Amino acid sequence: MATSVTHDPLISLRRSIASNSPPTPTASPDGSAPELATENLGVATHLHFTDPEPHTIALDTPTRFISSDQPVDLRSIYFAWQKKDVNIPDYIASAQALNDELGGTDGAGAASTVQNLVFVERLDLIAWLEGASDESEYIKGLESDKSAAKLAEVASGAAGGVSTVPSGIAGARSGKQIDPRLQQIYNLERKMGDRNSILRGIKPTDFSHVRKYSETFFKDRKKSSHPSTAPSTTTTTSLASRDKKPGRRPDPIILLSPSASSLLRMSNIKSFLESGIYIPADSNLAGSSATANILHVSRTLPSIDGQRSFRFILVDTPEQFKPDYWNRVVAVFTTGQTWQFKSYKWQNAPDLFKNALGIYVGWRGEDVPATVKGWGRGVTSAQIEKWNPQQGISGRWRDREVVEGIWDRVEESMRSKGWVSHVLWVLIPTSRSSASQKPVLGPPDPYIDHLIRNY
Template identity: 35%
Template sequence: MSSSILKLREFISKKKRDQVKLEPVDDIADATELRVGDEVFGLDEPTQFVTEDKASGESTDHLLRTVYHCLVCQALSTTDYVSQCESKKIPIISFLERTELISWLTGSSSTCQYVTGKTSAKSSEPEPKKRKVEDPFLAEILANERNLIDHNRALRGGKPIDFSSVAKDCENKIIRPLKQQQRKQTAVVKTPSSADRHKRKDPIIILSPAASALMTMANIKDFLELGKFVDPTQVQVSSNNMLILQRKSQRFGKEVKFLVVDNVEKFFTKPEYWDRVVAVFTTGQKWQFKSFKYPDPNVLFQKVKGFYVHYAGDTVPATVKQWNVQVVEIDRNKRFKDRQTSEFVMDSLEKSMSSKGFGR
């Protein structure tokens, strides 16, 4: 049994999560070690948390990186968890396996059928206490007694049961008809607006994947959060296709979280994601919009806020002037202006969001 997963369970179940940290960086995709108290474990070491692919019959001994990422994402929905795994290139654990693992790590469950090794049983299932007897004959009988099963195993059953078919039947026969009925009733009373949907979900900003773009996944976070612009040619190209921005908004009186992407084909797996888009950064090239819900920029920028960012003194393309986009100038050398420019962009964006009902 890997000592790393046992140590992790010990600290998590005892509410010592603040003593569990990634090293040397706080990003699961780039970190190499996990510090648990005074001990340090490699994130790429196996944990003996073993799952089996029912289609191929192959077993996988998951790494500590996969197990810890599952724990970090315990509050996320299945869709968001899968998106996180794909963006960070971490193996995905199925819903049932993930639920049982988290229950075991947090101490809600004393056993986990997917954690192999005798140490697991010893650490989670104390030996039953022997009764003190005076009768020597009875003592001899009890000395040869063997504990074949305890109450936990008896309640669990002799083999794992797959309830996925039951869940699918519930989805088809109960949940889906209810959702369809609710949609029909809502459509009669009031058609849901994009503003209503924005209240429930984090707004999305789309960047241009063009090489000439001044706003990229590598520098957009510093620019919009800190008011600091760095030329994209002077920073390392980011491998992430999705990141999260957080800003304290005086207009809305709360902290607003934005989801930023530059690849709509990969992440826009559901039509409703387009209803959450509040801004699009463009370089003036129409090919950027070929996979969009509204590929015509004249239609697109009537529905969402558009930005064209360029260096002061550079010529603005004629196509951009024809679109309903906000032209933003970045000074090449005067970095003290970056904060003012960043606030101008966010103020323009928040005005657009407010006009569409966000924050009401």
Template identity: 25%
Template structure:
């Protein structure tokens, strides 16, 4: 596959380099791919992450550099986790076979790629001189692949795409099924009767709604409108999420989220907790924890007291305050990491307090959790005393 960009990427990934170097728009280095605009290649070359490569993915077209770099960063992750993360980061994902072939080629284990070539010339209307795939603009002539690549493409058209619980909810094209989330939320959480078939198809709200009735998180939980709210990251790969946050904050015991998921426990839509002995007294504080801001009404944001940052800026998409600078001036920010890991530069730039959890010494969890609660209670007393009982 004749592509100097892919060849340069392979030179880095196959050399045993621990990671690729990402750069922000101002040229400063970063470890956060979400905020990076360029990738640094050998000989000091910088390539924009949105640059198209010659790797052609079925249904996706020519993949940008960002998709290739993202795939390499998650090369050891299970395929389902890779698809879920790609959907969350809005990065083009490839199929199971294409991913394996591309990873092996980037490692240097293969000399050529039998996947990633454009469709055969009869289907795309192009004829090339050397038989290699070339980069092309929209509606431009594309060169046909080699005979082996053409055969591989024909075989792939008959393959069944591997599906997972993540990909079943990822429709092709620009289709959106967000209205189904609201429909299920109304029926199963709020116990509202389903709308008519026509209104459900278009995501229309019921024509009659009780005046003054709250549809926010408190209405779903039956809580009071003064209950404090804590937001956690929605991703599977974060150290703290909805799978293990209750055991950590309520029982002062940390268990990796992957271990909790392996038990088959379903992710809760929200969690209710009661913090006893508030500020050393006898009063208790009720806290609601969730990872989806879709359940928050405009008035609920005043009750958000803390946000656990996972380290990626995409977590704050849909927040009332979308930028970390503005967000962490209005709520208390926390970040949880392992004791033997470095804090990412993006987290260091945010106004959050970093806590380190030990990988194996569970007796250290209790003082850590007590420190978190003590810090949060003081912050609430100073900044949002109206939430105190």
């Protein structure tokens, strides 16, 4: 059936995930035939959705998700979401096996393969599908957003706005014949936008980059500011609170130790940080998949932002990191083995723990390694009771206290390193008459504030 804006493949898949009614792969465009339902994407040709209304979309339908300048088909998107908890080698192997089963062509003889998404693209896609993020740099806007593009053309002078009036007597007289060469010159003149188009700009506008660059200046100003500047801070906070569409907040990252001797690994870290219960990493009771290479944990940090929870990303290797990801690393679990840091941005432990909180977790009653003690106050140590197989989970009532202490230290470290609630500051010149003067940090002036509140 035809895909409309209402039945956009990405929106349909996101709605079905949010309503806990995932789509059903089927081998027929008629999704109402249960006998044709199949879990095998090598056989299925369509996805049948039930929310908000029953409809079916072909798996080879191109989506608005762009990878390598090409739209990714719905089959690859659905397959990436199905394999969200597997590691990269298993994901690639599963994609190859599915491509072998597809045989490289669909029933119509056209190319039909599952496209491998790189780690960053797959992470961004899964976050958007599960509702953890409302925007994605890889997803194009809908056709209904053309009005925003039209505003952009008007603002740039490419279209609309106030047309220029040809100068001279020949151009002023509409009834007089204009020389063809002169008309070519007039056609090349740039059309100017009117005051409304220039002031309004493009919707929606993302000011998250302003917040990103202003946090560093805001932190330095907060340390050296006089108490008399407090009213300005309060005013700025109230201005930011009126912003109905705050920019996307980056997710903080916690790095785990990949060492086999670590008490906390990818298989048991989620139950430890979320439920406050330690379970051995190699136990069948561990809640997380032992093969998962990325996990998410949500936690509210009242002293930073009591309104929204932070979504922490848990990984045990930085091999897929972009350079700016290191600015989001807030904590590093370590066993005291320095080889863990060889692939880090800061390979020297003292430098690493100046930029991120170090966490060592060991057994109660055992000594903390000398290397960990030598790293100083940048590393916090915690001790948990040894696992008793006879008591099992019922004997882990003291773990919650340890976990809360770890979260307190993470919150304190994040707050000291500039993780604050959405307080918007902008860079403005100290004097409008001096263009060469360096900008200083200050509250938004009325003009910029007007633009922000109207976007």
